[in-house]
Amino acid sequence: MSEFEINRRELLAGLLSVGSAMIVPSGRAIPPLPDDAERPAKVTEQGIGNVDLTLEINGEQHRVNQLAVNTTLLDCLRDHLHLTGSKKGCGLGHCGACTVTVDGRRITSCLALAVMQQGKQITTIEGLAHGDELHPVQAAFVKQDGFQCGYCTPGQIMSAVACIQEGHTSSDDEIREWMSGNICRCGAYPNIVAAVREVAQRSA
Ligand code: FES
Numbered sequence: 575m576s577e578f579e580i581n582r583r584e585l586l587a588g589l590l591s592v593g594s595a596m597i598v599p600s601g602r603a604i605p606p607l608p609d610d611a612e613r614p615a616k617v618t619e620q621g622i623g624n625v626d627l628t629l630e631i632n633g634e635q636h637r638v639n640q641l642a643v644n645t646t647l648l649d650c651l652r653d654h655l656h657l658t659g660s661k662k663g664c665g666l667g668h669c670g671a672c673t674v675t676v677d678g679r680r681i682t683s684c685l686a687l688a689v690m691q692q693g694k695q696i697t698t699i700e701g702l703a704h705g706d707e708l709h710p711v712q713a714a715f716v717k718q719d720g721f722q723c724g725y726c727t728p729g730q731i732m733s734a735v736a737c738i739q740e741g742h743t744s745s746d747d748e749i750r751e752w753m754s755g756n757i758c759r760c761g762a763y764p765n766i767v768a769a770v771r772e773v774a775q776r777s778a
């Protein structure tokens with residue numbers, strides 16, 4: 575009998591002697607997993623719980639029932655309220671496609687929890703125009719040809735509106751700096767800056 579066969583036989587005997595325990599290279603046995611009843615509660619897609627909440631969006635109350643507490647504001651807007659103007663680009667706070675304003679301040683809604691926005695005033699791109707009348711920033715984007723892909727433009731416009739309200743428009747460099755959280759891969763930046771400048775100068 576070869577040495578290999580002996581060792582193999584000893585190993586099998588060792589395995590049997592510890593039942594369903596596992597032998598690791600160090601020789602220490604890892605205890606078998608407990609029965610299902612003893613396992614910790616599974617993490618589900620619903621996260622750790624659901625809540626009912628009311629959000630004020632574009633001047634209207636929106637009720638959302640049984641929302642998972644870990645739902646982002648962006649997913650709540652898009653998937654639960656069907657306000658799909660805010661876009662999901664990176665989902666990581668890098669691109670600005672999901673920009674909305676909350677109490678007048680811009681946020682990347684992919685990084686904000688919906689449950690944290692109760693009692694606050696949320697404005698999305700759907701809330702800018704009055705019927706067929708475009709918001710001045712929307713009209714300026716059209717006029718200056720800053721309106722390019724449909725993906726990042728809503729976030730660019732939301733950010734531009736807030737940038738003007740904040741007064742960060744004293745120069746093109748300042749506009750660029752305060753719009754820098756919004757990425758435009760097609761290179762419409764000069765047109766976007768022109769649109770912001772136009773509205774800022776008109777409202778100055
Ligand atoms: S989707 Fe929110 S920053 Fe990109």
Ligand code: FES
Nearest residue numbers: 722723758759760
């Ligand atoms: S307008 Fe969307 S990438 Fe430039």
